[in-house]
Amino acid sequence: MTDSKVFQIIAMDGGAAVGKSSTSKALAERLDLMHVDTGAHYRTLTFALLNAGAAPEAEHEIESFLKSLKLETMLQERSARLSVNGQIPEDHEIRSPQVNANVSKIAAIPAVRKSLFNYQRAQAKVAREAGFAGLIMEGRDIGSVIFPDADHRFFLDADEATRAARRAKEGLTDSIADRDKMDKARKTAPLICPEGATRVDTGHRTLEEVVNYICSLIQIQA
Numbered sequence: 174m175t176d177s178k179v180f181q182i183i184a185m186d187g188g189a190a191v192g193k194s195s196t197s198k199a200l201a202e203r204l205d206l207m208h209v210d211t212g213a214h215y216r217t218l219t220f221a222l223l224n225a226g227a228a229p230e231a232e233h234e235i236e237s238f239l240k241s242l243k244l245e246t247m248l249q250e251r252s253a254r255l256s257v258n259g260q261i262p263e264d265h266e267i268r269s270p271q272v273n274a275n276v277s278k279i280a281a282i283p284a285v286r287k288s289l290f291n292y293q294r295a296q297a298k299v300a301r302e303a304g305f306a307g308l309i310m311e312g313r314d315i316g317s318v319i320f321p322d323a324d325h326r327f328f329l330d331a332d333e334a335t336r337a338a339r340r341a342k343e344g345l346t347d348s349i350a351d352r353d354k355m356d357k358a359r360k361t362a363p364l365i366c367p368e369g370a371t372r373v374d375t376g377h378r379t380l381e382e383v384v385n386y387i388c389s390l391i392q393i394q395a
């Protein structure tokens with residue numbers, strides 16, 4: 174069992190395709206952390222809402238639909254996944270062009286963000302109880318809203334050409350620039366580099382270099 178005194182929380186924010194997931198997963202392996210991808214949370218809710226026939230503009234309808242959803246966590250190795258009414262949708266379902274096209278609109282709805290706030294904060298307890306040395310959570314508002322009190326807060330960035338090339342390599346159709354624009358412009362919990370967070374450029378570094386660099390910063394900041 175991990176000593177609760179050394180339990181650490183790492184917030185990893187940044188725009189689409191800047192390398193948050195690969196970096197967070199590699200850090201989770203290296204530092205024995207539980208990994209939570211909050212982009213997958215918004216994608217899962219978007220998938221559920223679209224399946225239920227909700228229009229992204231129908232905020233009141235969406236708000237009442239959200240109340241009918243039971244959100245739980247299932248641990249898959251070191252990755253904590255959100256299940257909705259007992260189901261975890263497949264990766265290809267939550268990363269489809271249809272979800273990509275709607276997720277930023279859905280994520281801008283205050284009721285949607287509110288429905289995930291306590292759930293996401295509670296992931297620290299899940300990680301502690303499962304015996305991990307800490308939690309790494311990736312998203313857009315982790316260091317600003319969900320865990321402004323995190324032990325370490327990073328904001329990843331990369332040039333547009335690198336980001337587009339990454340998505341193309343994954344074989345995914347994604348409107349990176351449009352999503353970033355909407356995520357930055359929304360009123361509730363916009364995508365920002367929070368004050369005090371460390372900005373890391375992933376565009377001119379390999380994954381290993383990024384992970385080594387962040388590990389060295391964590392040691393310095395500890």
Ligand code: DC
Nearest residue numbers: 189211212215276280312313314352
């Ligand atoms: O990380 P991702 O590209 O899978 O995230 C999908 C969308 O979810 C992103 O365009 C905005 C939204 N999101 C958010 O609003 N807040 C978060 N903490 C994580 C993602």
